[in-house]
Amino acid sequence: MQGPLTGVRILELAGLGALPFGSLKLADMGAEIIRIERTGDVPSTPAPRPHSSWDRGRRSIAIDLKNPAGIQTVLRLAEQADAFLESFRPGVVERLGVGPDDVLARNPRIVYGRLTGWGQTGTLAPYAGHSLNYEAITGVIRAIGPRGGPPVPLLQIAGDFAGGGLSLAYGVVCALFEAQRSGTGQVVDVAMTDGVMSLLAPYYGMQASGMHTEELGENLFDGGAPFYNVYETADGKYVSVAPIEPHFYALLLDKIGLAGEELPEQYDRSQWPALRERFAEVFRSKTRDEWCELLEQTDACFAPVLTFTEARQYHHNVARDAFVEGTNEVAVAPRLSRTPGDPTRPSPSWPGVDTDIVLGELGFDATEIKRLREDGAIA
Numbered sequence: 001m002q003g004p005l006t007g008v009r010i011l012e013l014a015g016l017g018a019l020p021f022g023s024l025k026l027a028d029m030g031a032e033i034i035r036i037e038r039t040g041d042v043p044s045t046p047a048p049r050p051h052s053s054w055d056r057g058r059r060s061i062a063i064d065l066k067n068p069a070g071i072q073t074v075l076r077l078a079e080q081a082d083a084f085l086e087s088f089r090p091g092v093v094e095r096l097g098v099g100p101d102d103v104l105a106r107n108p109r110i111v112y113g114r115l116t117g118w119g120q121t122g123t124l125a126p127y128a129g130h131s132l133n134y135e136a137i138t139g140v141i142r143a144i145g146p147r148g149g150p151p152v153p154l155l156q157i158a159g160d161f162a163g164g165g166l167s168l169a170y171g172v173v174c175a176l177f178e179a180q181r182s183g184t185g186q187v188v189d190v191a192m193t194d195g196v197m198s199l200l201a202p203y204y205g206m207q208a209s210g211m212h213t214e215e216l217g218e219n220l221f222d223g224g225a226p227f228y229n230v231y232e233t234a235d236g237k238y239v240s241v242a243p244i245e246p247h248f249y250a251l252l253l254d255k256i257g258l259a260g261e262e263l264p265e266q267y268d269r270s271q272w273p274a275l276r277e278r279f280a281e282v283f284r285s286k287t288r289d290e291w292c293e294l295l296e297q298t299d300a301c302f303a304p305v306l307t308f309t310e311a312r313q314y315h316h317n318v319a320r321d322a323f324v325e326g327t328n329e330v331a332v333a334p335r336l337s338r339t340p341g342d343p344t345r346p347s348p349s350w351p352g353v354d355t356d357i358v359l360g361e362l363g364f365d366a367t368e369i370k371r372l373r374e375d376g377a378i379a
Helices: 018-028 068-078 092-096 100-106 131-138 157-182 192-199 201-209 246-255 269-283 288-295 308-313 315-319 355-361 366-374
Strands: 009-013 032-037 058-062 083-086 111-116 186-191 229-232 238-241 302-304
Touching: 009 018, 009 068, 018 032, 018 083, 018 111, 018 157, 032 068, 058 355, 068 100, 068 366, 083 157, 092 100, 100 111, 111 157, 131 157, 131 192, 157 186, 157 192, 186 192, 192 201, 229 269, 238 288, 246 288, 288 302, 308 315, 355 366
Parallel strands: 009 032, 009 083, 032 058, 083 111, 111 186
Antiparallel strands: 229 238, 238 302
């Protein structure tokens, strides 16, 4: 299958977490990703490693970025690339000699994507951090958690993956589109903190207008509303309900047997705690499967709360082919009708496995490759 980014070549300086996730999104859509690994990561006895969904759809070469010949090799590869991705601390790639100025000097059309937690500028830019820290200073984890309880870590979803990797992929595609018209590349500065705050823009607005308070568990979308919540069932499992609109809410009340009961008005916030307790009592009266039998495939805005294993087997996800057949991997999203992308492209067997093949394809002859290896510039 040909994805919409087929024909786009991207160099990826090997990194962790958010960067390979962002390049995965580009690879799934057809981009040719060449990952530049550290020579020290190449095993002394190469052997196939377990397939990793982080790595699918790219090839791996190993270059020593502390070797001048290695740096010149990277710059020569950049001359034939459309984008260059890195996730080092600010200033590191400049000291190595493959910073934005170095790469754009060799290829003025290239898009240079930079992914960090704090960004290239700011008081925290030089320091280490992880997804939880980036989520913390944006306000997102302070807004998620049980009433009266602590904030809840978010599995890196907001920081690393949405705020980081997806923001990188989006920014790079936007810059590639512009470069096609202008003929000139540019630098894409992706900070996970910026990405998370971008996702939170509606909530910053709701908080400023008074629609969302800063108290946990008292708001419409944070578990405060009884009709936008998760409830335990008789078998110790959970279901979710979310009928925000009055007509959907009325349907839910009818389905769970509360239509004839004298209840507070749906949006009477002062009565939410009492109404939430009543809902909890009702949902504890049946098992999760019994509620599914009653409420699935209705407009009551209902869904069971599933584990990862259950999600792979859930009828809707199966019908959507949400996972790649024969694997545990997630299918390409979003879905394009004519150029849908391909989630089955292989991952490298080990770091550096494609070094000779890729260099040969991009104009290095056998003598040059041999010399680079003898000089320790490549593994």
